[in-house]
Amino acid sequence: MNYDRYLLDPGSVRRARGHRHRVDQSSSGAQIGNRPRLGTVLAVWAHPDDESFVAGGLLAAASDAGSRIVCLTATRGERGTADPARWHTSRLARTRTRELAAAQAVLGIDEQRWLPFEDGACHTIAPGHGMALVAQAIADVRPDTIVTFGPDGLTGHTDHQAVSRWTSHAWAARGSSARLLWAAITADTKRRMAKVESVAKAFYPGYPTVTPDHSVAIRLDLTGDLLDRKFSAIRAHATQSASLVHRMGEDGFRRWWATESYIDVGSGAAIAPHHRTSPLIRTIPSHRTRIQRDRLTSPWRNQCSTR
Numbered sequence: 347m348n349y350d351r352y353l354l355d356p357g358s359v360r361r362a363r364g365h366r367h368r369v370d371q372s373s374s375g376a377q378i379g380n381r382p383r384l385g386t387v388l389a390v391w392a393h394p395d396d397e398s399f400v401a402g403g404l405l406a407a408a409s410d411a412g413s414r415i416v417c418l419t420a421t422r423g424e425r426g427t428a429d430p431a432r433w434h435t436s437r438l439a440r441t442r443t444r445e446l447a448a449a450q451a452v453l454g455i456d457e458q459r460w461l462p463f464e465d466g467a468c469h470t471i472a473p474g475h476g477m478a479l480v481a482q483a484i485a486d487v488r489p490d491t492i493v494t495f496g497p498d499g500l501t502g503h504t505d506h507q508a509v510s511r512w513t514s515h516a517w518a519a520r521g522s523s524a525r526l527l528w529a530a531i532t533a534d535t536k537r538r539m540a541k542v543e544s545v546a547k548a549f550y551p552g553y554p555t556v557t558p559d560h561s562v563a564i565r566l567d568l569t570g571d572l573l574d575r576k577f578s579a580i581r582a583h584a585t586q587s588a589s590l591v592h593r594m595g596e597d598g599f600r601r602w603w604a605t606e607s608y609i610d611v612g613s614g615a616a617i618a619p620h621h622r623t624s625p626l627i628r629t630i631p632s633h634r635t636r637i638q639r640d641r642l643t644s645p646w647r648n649q650c651s652t653r
């Protein structure tokens with residue numbers, strides 16, 4: 347997310363536990379126990395650390411449930427520092443790439459792919475170009491679930507907003523049958539995050555936008571092992587998180603992003619045919635948005651609450 351945090355904290359990485367369940371990746375939507383059927387997941391982000399801050403709980407839980415998880419990141423986050431003397435841009439891209447690898451080990455992400463874009467400049471990329479590259483990834487990975495930012499970019503970052511546009515348009519244009527999830531923030535989460543925003547400075551002015559509770563399909567209120575893993579992954583991104591941990595305190599930092607909410611935009615089949623071929627869709631038509639509610643049952647219920 348590029349919070350301009352840059353203290354190294356290499357001791358924070360906790361390795362993923364060895365209890366992952368693997369399933370045949372060809373068995374689309376495979377389910378273990380009563381866990382959600384996310385199947386193969388393609389997670390599309392703008393910067394190294396977005397996957398952990400925004401969706402670390404969901405990705406770790408999906409990994410535990412046997413999902414193949416592929417992460418696609420648009421930039422290396424090479425401008426994500428306010429202290430270029432300490433984290434020179436020539437090193438920061440490499441450092442953040444290593445941090446991402448460590449975070450992925452914690453979360454159980456199977457594969458990392460990159461787009462070749464410049465940190466902070468995604469909004470300058472021709473929308474059709476960004477969309478085409480994401481569409482290629484969708485074709486290659488054949489995900490059952492795609493997760494990314496909502497159109498607001500969650501924090502209001504223009505890179506996040508561009509990635510959301512590319513991904514949502516690629517999903518619609520391809521008529522992908524994958525389920526598309528947009529990360530969102532509800533009113534109660536916004537209120538809780540507002541209490542630390544003067545320190546955290548995560549959001550641009552006017553953000554986050556609030557998603558009504560009734561539009562949230564999946565909500566995770568993380569506790570226990572999933573919370574531990576999410577924050578271990580975030581702390582693996584030490585260039586972004588270490589000084590925040592120091593300033594917010596361990597407990598405050600853990601609670602900061604402990605809730606994840608997702609809008610279920612639906613399946614590609616819900617998009618009108620004439621939109622599927624257009625690279626210029628500005629929004630997903632709301633009347634075609636299909637909101638679903640996951641029924642998260644044990645053992646997820648120990649970690650998550652349903653809305």
Ligand SMILES: [Zn+2]
Nearest residue numbers: 347348393396
């Ligand atoms: Zn970001």
